[in-house]
Every structure is written in structure tokens, then in C-alpha cells.
Amino acid sequence: MxxxxxxxxxxxxxxxxxxxxxxxxxxxxxxxxxxxxxxxxxxxxxxxxxxxxxxxxxxxxxxxLPVGELGFQNYKDVFTSQHFGHVMFNSVFIMITTVVIGLFVNSMIAYALARLRFKGKTFLLSSIISLIIIPFESVAIPLLVMVNHLPWFGGETSWLDSYHVQIIPFIADAFSIFLFYQFFIDIPKDLEEAALIDGASHFGIYWKIVLPLSKPIFATVAILQALNSWNRFMWPLMVTRGTDVRPLTVGIQSYFGQDPRLWGDLMAFASLITIPVLIVFLLFQKWFVRSVASTGIKG
The missing domain is CATH 1.20.5 (Single alpha-helices involved in coiled-coils or other helix-helix interfaces)
Incomplete structure (x- = not known):
């Protein structure tokens, strides 16, 4: 029983x-x-x-539902518009540059915080973590005033209406540094200590040992930084004047407030903004999921 x-x-x-x-x-x-x-x-x-x-x-x-008169004329209208190709290039260039440089800079900062010993390390780490909760809107105006008076190569007296004003302020990212730091402190130190005994430098250890072990977190940070860069709207609107360096998110404004007959073109434009983001996520999806699982990030 x-x-x-x-x-x-x-x-x-x-x-x-x-x-x-x-x-x-x-x-x-x-x-x-x-x-x-x-x-x-x-x-x-x-x-x-x-x-x-x-x-x-x-x-x-x-x-x-796909009902009514269907076709791809809206996409043709968008592609043949005067500025679509240029603003698409601007968005891709700004995103790739920000992500590539940001991965290197943020990972180097995080590695230094995770492995090196120096005075003020705890304070610096606490300051970086505290920056995560500060919304960008609260520092946008002070940042705008600052970059408006910074010099640039060639004798320029302002950063406004340029590519670098949309890239440089966003290379170092507090949340990306924190993600890298959380991942690096979980890497066993045995390999690094053996490399130090063999005469390797800290940069050599970072480049040859840490980087190959950190593909998941690099993919995660790449996705997050790419999304932030691609979707950024307020800052480009503030620091650019014409379509020369404006990204897609600002370029779509040309359709707002116009004839209702352009709603199809507007939706096609919005679709073309969304598709590259989906492609980036699908390419790095495996590493992104692996990183979330290994670092215990709850979403």
C-alpha cells in the first residue's frame, strides 16, 4: 500500500x-x-x-493583416528619397565606431578594476556603479555646453554638428564597465598568475588570456551598446543641425506632420530602422544568452 x-x-x-x-x-x-x-x-x-x-x-x-493593395512601393520610395542612404550610413558608422572602441575601452577599465591594485580603486568602482542610476537627460544640457566649447583638430572651436560629438561621449559606459567587471572577477586567477611568473605583462594577459575567455560578455556588451547607439535620439537632435551627420532616428522626423498618404513610407522607414537591430541580436544571440546565464543577470 x-x-x-x-x-x-x-x-x-x-x-x-x-x-x-x-x-x-x-x-x-x-x-x-x-x-x-x-x-x-x-x-x-x-x-x-x-x-x-x-x-x-x-x-x-x-x-x-496583409490585406488590400500590397507591395513594396513604400520601400522603393524610402530608398529613392534624397537623404535615406546618407542617414543610414551615419547610423551604421556611429554605431560600429562606438561599439568597437567602447568594447576595448570599457573592458580595459573593467580588467584594471578587477585585477590591479591601486589607491582609490574602491571609490572609483563605487562611482562607476552610481553613474548607472543617473539618467542621461539630467546631464545632457551640461554635456552640450561642454562640447560646444571643446576644440577639435583643424582649429574647430566646437564639436557640434559632427560625428565625434555623437561617438566620444558614449564610448566609456558605466553599465558596460560593470558587466565586464562582474565577468572578469569570476575568471580563475591561476592562468594569469602563471603568465605573470613567465614574464607576461598585464596587457599581454588581458589580450591573450582574458579576451579569448570573454566572448559571451563581449557579445552582450556589443548588443547593448549597439542598441543604445542605434536608438539614440535626443542627443543627435541636440547636437546636429542638418542631415549631413544625423542618424536614422532623427532623419525619420522628415515624415512627421506631413500628408497622411505618407504613413506607408513612414512605416517602411521605421521597419528599415528595426531590421538591422534584429540582425545584430540574431548574430550574437547565442553568446548573449550564455553571458546572461553565466553572470546571473536577471532580466
């Missing part, structure tokens, strides 16, 4: 676990569908060629 009761109890526990598992999947699927609504609406609207169809479909589920 006891054996039968034990089997029944184990069977009941398995059923409860299975039920919880399926309920979790169901809730996650419903949340995914809910958050996909804006993206689906944007993509469906971008292929509707009828000039007023995007507006008229907003009052029904037709807004999320």
Missing part, C-alpha cells in the same frame, strides 16, 4: 510540474504575441500601397 501511495504521489508531483511548465510556456507565448503587435502592425503597414489604407485599417484587426 505504501509503495502504491508513493508511486501515486510521485505521479501527482510530475503532473503538477508538467502543468506548471505548460502554463509558463503559455504565459510566455501570450506575452510574446502581445509585444509583437506593434512590430506586426509596422511591417503590415509598410507593404500596404494604398495611400490611405494604413489610416483606415487602424480601427480594426485589418491593421495586423
Amino acid at each position: 505504501n509503495m502504491d501511495q508513493g508511486k501515486t504521489s510521485r505521479h501527482s508531483i510530475k503532473k503538477v510540474k508538467r502543468l506548471k511548465k505548460w502554463l509558463t510556456y503559455l504565459v510566455m507565448s501570450l506575452l510574446a504575441i502581445f509585444f509583437m503587435f506593434p512590430i506586426v502592425f509596422m511591417l503590415m503597414s509598410s507593404i500596404k500601397n494604398n495611400e490611405y489604407q494604413v489610416v483606415t485599417d487602424m480601427s480594426s484587426l485589418r491593421a495586423f
Whole structure:
């Protein structure tokens, strides 16, 4: 009898676990569908060629369905516009430059904090962590005043309306440094100590030992910095005047407040802004998930 009761109890526990598992999947699927609504609406609207169809479909589920006159004329209109190619180049250039230099700078700072001993290390680390909670909006105006008076090569007396004003202030990032630091302190010190005994420098250890072991965190920081750079709007709007150095997020403004017939073009423009971000995430997804799992970051 006891054996039968034990089997029944184990069977009941398995059923409860299975039920919880399926309920979790169901809730996650419903949340995914809910958050996909804006993206689906944007993509469906971008292929509707009828000039007023995007507006008229907003009052029904037709807004999320590929119905009506469909095609890629909206995308052709965007690609043939005068400034799309240029602002696309600006966004890609600013994002790649910020991410590549930022990965090197932030990882070097984090490695120094994680492995080197120097006075003021604890204070410096605490200051970097405290910077994470300060919103950029609170320092945007002081930063604007500062860069407006900084010199540049060639005798320029202002950084405004340039690429470097959109890159340099965002290379060193407090949250990226913190992520690198959390990852580096978990790397065993045995290999580094053996390399130091063999005469290796700290930079040589960082370059030849730490970097190959840190691919997951580099992918994570690359994704986060790429997203921040690609989606940045307020700062480029403040520091640029024309379309010469403006990114896509500011360039899309040219469609606002215009004829409702351009809503299809606007949705196509928005889709072209979103697609590169999805591509970046898909390319680094494996490393991103591995880094989140290894560092215990809760999202």
C-alpha cells in the first residue's frame, strides 16, 4: 500500500510540474504575441500601397493583416528619397565606431578594476556603479555646453554638428564597465598568475588570456551598446543641425506632420530602422544568452 501511495504521489508531483511548465510556456507565448503587435502592425503597414489604407485599417484587426493593395512601393520610395542612404550610413558608422572602441575601452577599465591594485580603486568602482542610476537627460544640457566649447583638430572651436560629438561621449559606459567587471572577477586567477611568473605583462594577459575567455560578455556588451547607439535620439537632435551627420532616428522626423498618404513610407522607414537591430541580436544571440546565464543577470 505504501509503495502504491508513493508511486501515486510521485505521479501527482510530475503532473503538477508538467502543468506548471505548460502554463509558463503559455504565459510566455501570450506575452510574446502581445509585444509583437506593434512590430506586426509596422511591417503590415509598410507593404500596404494604398495611400490611405494604413489610416483606415487602424480601427480594426485589418491593421495586423496583409490585406488590400500590397507591395513594396513604400520601400522603393524610402530608398529613392534624397537623404535615406546618407542617414543610414551615419547610423551604421556611429554605431560600429562606438561599439568597437567602447568594447576595448570599457573592458580595459573593467580588467584594471578587477585585477590591479591601486589607491582609490574602491571609490572609483563605487562611482562607476552610481553613474548607472543617473539618467542621461539630467546631464545632457551640461554635456552640450561642454562640447560646444571643446576644440577639435583643424582649429574647430566646437564639436557640434559632427560625428565625434555623437561617438566620444558614449564610448566609456558605466553599465558596460560593470558587466565586464562582474565577468572578469569570476575568471580563475591561476592562468594569469602563471603568465605573470613567465614574464607576461598585464596587457599581454588581458589580450591573450582574458579576451579569448570573454566572448559571451563581449557579445552582450556589443548588443547593448549597439542598441543604445542605434536608438539614440535626443542627443543627435541636440547636437546636429542638418542631415549631413544625423542618424536614422532623427532623419525619420522628415515624415512627421506631413500628408497622411505618407504613413506607408513612414512605416517602411521605421521597419528599415528595426531590421538591422534584429540582425545584430540574431548574430550574437547565442553568446548573449550564455553571458546572461553565466553572470546571473536577471532580466
